Amino acid sequence: MNRIHIAACCAAGLAFFSMSAASAQTISRGAVIASTCFTCHGTLGSSPSDIPSIDYIPAERMAQTLKAYKAGTRYSTVMGRHASGYSDEEIVETANYLASLQKKGK
Numbered sequence: 001m002n003r004i005h006i007a008a009c010c011a012a013g014l015a016f017f018s019m020s021a022a023s024a025q026t027i028s029r030g031a032v033i034a035s036t037c038f039t040c041h042g043t044l045g046s047s048p049s050d051i052p053s054i055d056y057i058p059a060e061r062m063a064q065t066l067k068a069y070k071a072g073t074r075y076s077t078v079m080g081r082h083a084s085g086y087s088d089e090e091i092v093e094t095a096n097y098l099a100s101l102q103k104k105g106k
């Protein structure tokens, strides 16, 4: 294999890798973020502890609640800090993903 051949090979590999990373992100950014919620709010948002369950909240209200936590207009101990890490777009995607679980009966 000569040098040019190797370079072409690597470029193809990189293109494939970045393409698959990009499509994974568009499909499931909400799902990835939602998985961080489940450590506190229980599996699929059904909480076994004093932390409230979030598995019944409609997408619209979820997005509003998270934005209020982020803005600091809704009191919280931890949610304000957690929500401040996400863009408004990410919040909407997460809210939609969580609501889609309810439609699947989870």
Ligand code: HEC
Residues within 6 Å of the ligand: 033, 034, 036, 037, 038, 039, 040, 041, 051, 052, 053, 054, 057, 062, 065, 066, 075, 076, 077, 078, 079, 080, 082, 094
């Ligand atoms: C570190 C633990 C933790 C994580 C992670 C977490 N939460 Fe919370 N969440 C809480 C606590 C504790 C409260 C109660 C309010 C407070 O004190 O912050 C709460 C409150 C809420 C409420 C209000 C529920 C109600 O009935 O009033 C919603 C909605 C919510 N969280 C959604 C989420 C979403 C969506 C995520 C993931 C993006 C998430 N939380 C991640 C701990 C957490």
